[in-house]
Amino acid sequence: MRNPPVAWDAPRLPLVGTGGIVLLVLIPIATIVILGYSQLSAVRPYLAVIDVPISVVMGLAVAVAVTVASLFIAAAIRWARSPFPMWAYTVFLTPAAIPPLLLAFGYAGAANIGGVQQGPVLVAVAQFVVFLPLGVFATLRRVTALSDDLIPAAVNLGVTPISAILTVVAPQIMRELVLIATAIFILGFSDAVFTLFLAGPTPTFGQVMNGLSLGAANNLAFAVGIFYVCIVVFAIMVGTFVALLGNARR
Amino acid sequence: MLQVSDVTCRIGNRAIIERVTFKVPSGGKLALFGSSGSGKTTVLKVLAQTLPPSGGTAVLDGASLISDRGPARGIMVWQNHVLFEHLTVAENVAFGLIARNEPEANIRKKVDEILDKIGLPGFAGRKLAGLSGGERARVAFARAFILQPPLLLLDEVFSNIDVATKALLYGLIDEYAKLPRNHVVFVSHNHDEVVALADHIAILEGGQIKESGALKDVFRSPATIYGALIVPDKLSLSCRVKSQADGRLVVDTGFGELAAERPATETRIRDGADGFLVFAKNDASIARTKGEGTIWGTFLRVLPLTKQRAQVVLRVGDAPLAIEVPQEQAVGLDAGGTIYLRVTGTFFPRG
Numbered sequence: 001m002r003n004p005p006v007a008w009d010a011p012r013l014p015l016v017g018t019g020g021i022v023l024l025v026l027i028p029i030a031t032i033v034i035l036g037y038s039q040l041s042a043v044r045p046y047l048a049v050i051d052v053p054i055s056v057v058m059g060l061a062v063a064v065a066v067t068v069a070s071l072f073i074a075a076a077i078r079w080a081r082s083p084f085p086m087w088a089y090t091v092f093l094t095p096a097a098i099p100p101l102l103l104a105f106g107y108a109g110a111a112n113i114g115g116v117q118q119g120p121v122l123v124a125v126a127q128f129v130v131f132l133p134l135g136v137f138a139t140l141r142r143v144t145a146l147s148d149d150l151i152p153a154a155v156n157l158g159v160t161p162i163s164a165i166l167t168v169v170a171p172q173i174m175r176e177l178v179l180i181a182t183a184i185f186i187l188g189f190s191d192a193v194f195t196l197f198l199a200g201p202t203p204t205f206g207q208v209m210n211g212l213s214l215g216a217a218n219n220l221a222f223a224v225g226i227f228y229v230c231i232v233v234f235a236i237m238v239g240t241f242v243a244l245l246g247n248a249r250r
Numbered sequence: 251m252l253q254v255s256d257v258t259c260r261i262g263n264r265a266i267i268e269r270v271t272f273k274v275p276s277g278g279k280l281a282l283f284g285s286s287g288s289g290k291t292t293v294l295k296v297l298a299q300t301l302p303p304s305g306g307t308a309v310l311d312g313a314s315l316i317s318d319r320g321p322a323r324g325i326m327v328w329q330n331h332v333l334f335e336h337l338t339v340a341e342n343v344a345f346g347l348i349a350r351n352e353p354e355a356n357i358r359k360k361v362d363e364i365l366d367k368i369g370l371p372g373f374a375g376r377k378l379a380g381l382s383g384g385e386r387a388r389v390a391f392a393r394a395f396i397l398q399p400p401l402l403l404l405d406e407v408f409s410n411i412d413v414a415t416k417a418l419l420y421g422l423i424d425e426y427a428k429l430p431r432n433h434v435v436f437v438s439h440n441h442d443e444v445v446a447l448a449d450h451i452a453i454l455e456g457g458q459i460k461e462s463g464a465l466k467d468v469f470r471s472p473a474t475i476y477g478a479l480i481v482p483d484k485l486s487l488s489c490r491v492k493s494q495a496d497g498r499l500v501v502d503t504g505f506g507e508l509a510a511e512r513p514a515t516e517t518r519i520r521d522g523a524d525g526f527l528v529f530a531k532n533d534a535s536i537a538r539t540k541g542e543g544t545i546w547g548t549f550l551r552v553l554p555l556t557k558q559r560a561q562v563v564l565r566v567g568d569a570p571l572a573i574e575v576p577q578e579q580a581v582g583l584d585a586g587g588t589i590y591l592r593v594t595g596t597f598f599p600r601g
Contacts, residue, residue: 149330149332152301156299156324157349172336
């Protein structure tokens with residue numbers, strides 16, 4: 001006698017998710033480890049890409065900075081006295097909607113024009129801007145589930161709003177904050193690691209960081225930077241129009 | 251004395267509360283009574299210094315609750331308690347003392363004392379996750395009481411609390427209010443809570459105070475329909491003044507005409523004025539036939555209350571009414587049939 005077909009139900013999802021993680025994350029890592037032990041000389045050039053400590057320190061710094069900023073921005077949005085305006089969401093989302101390559105050109109162009117030295121600090125700033133919207137929206141999703149009166153209750157008992165965010169809000173969403181920081185660290189790190197691993201063992205991450213220069217492509221960088229600014233302005237205009245249209249229909 | 255004068259809160263052009271004015275004497279317990287969305291919690295938030303008003307003043311024993319810096323003097327127990335889930339019971343209770351930089355030894359002593367008093371001895375190290383609704387309410391009260399504030403603000407804190415916990419908390423609030431220079435303002439839309447706890451009342455509707463004063467005065471001679479309906483077991487019928495003579499009114503309910511008293515404080519009522527006839531549940535009786543001074547409705551059902559009394563449920567127009575009558579009046583009524591009522595009550599103008 002045949003068993004009845006098993007429905008595709010929720011209890012199966014964790015199993016499928018775990019399988020996906022094993023397939024997409026753990027197997028590649030295991031492959032590197034196995035290759036590393038069996039053919040170390042072949043893998044060594046790729047490991048140089050990681051270029052500790054600059055990339056790791058920078059990745060951690062960006063991850064922590066984005067997470068902390070996201071916590072405060074999300075708390076400010078969540079507990080703002082008046083509804084957060086739609087155009088501000090649009091502004092927040094703009095960097096996430098711009099392809100990183102375009103953004104990098106924009107930054108490089110702007111840096112060249114402004115005489116700012118290109119290097120790891122500028123990369124960190126760019127990564128911070130790109131990942132901040134992701135951090136804010138991931139944090140906002142969690143703080144929205146907290147009580148409306150959480151910060152007012154803490155403030156009423158005698159702490160400042162900033163202290164309330166750190167002592168009452170942050171501990172209650174600590175697990176999510178750690179996840180967000182980890183995700184941003186991996187995302188930032190993978191920006192370079194994926195590209196360089198897949199492109200080949202040279203140049204190293206450090207070489208890219210320290211030698212980031214467009215040389216003769218200044219004019220192109222300038223044009224792309226202006227293009228980037230135009231896109232941001234356009235996004236703000238569209239966002240404001242949509243928000244106004246929404247208000248008018250309400 | 252807590253004196254709240256002309257407090258207004260606006261969001262954009264919309265006034266959440268407007269020119270709210272009331273006072274609470276030292277040792278007084280004022281109920282802010284009103285329907286959902288009437289602005290009660292907003293008033294408490296202003297007094298708790300967590301929401302700056304657009305205008306007006308709130309002065310507690312000579313010092314402003316609005317412009318003064320420093321820790322809030324009005325400590326609030328929030329609806330749903332708003333406890334800090336990552337902290338233990340003791341850490342929750344001690345939160346305000348830690349914010350005030352009290353020495354640790356003092357904090358420990360005070361926390362133990364207040365937990366004993368509130369009926370939670372041995373709960374200090376417990377996480378909140380395992381606590382019942384009543385226990386969580388006690389923690390919320392302990393967190394406020396431990397600061398010994400001159401003004402205790404309670405935002406619908408008694409809903410979903412068991413009877414024993416409610417009795418304990420009523421006792422503690424009474425004890426707190428008896429201490430010199432203490433004041434209580436609590437929000438409620440429950441008549442029983444108001445009767446059990448308040449000695450003063452301010453009735454808030456649409457963001458405005460409709461009536462306020464000592465509870466016994468409002469019960470004895472309400473000035474508005476809002477004050478009239480705060481009295482337990484009162485019912486109301488929409489009506490219009492048809493005529494008046496010798497200080498008495500004749501009102502038309504649309505389902506018959508009735509004689510009505512004037513409210514004690516309302517001297518000028520014009521013919522044709524819209525309003526409500528307010529009467530006690532047991533001030534209505536069933537008449538067998540239509541006659542002068544009766545209204546008609548549709549009989550729905552009868553429920554026995556005691557051996558002598560019964561509750562008769564009927565509908566007058568769209569308004570459902572549940573009146574209390576002697577058992578013998580409730581015999582032989584047909585569900586869905588017409589029923590005649592003789593009612594004596596007081597007319598209150600609308601608004």
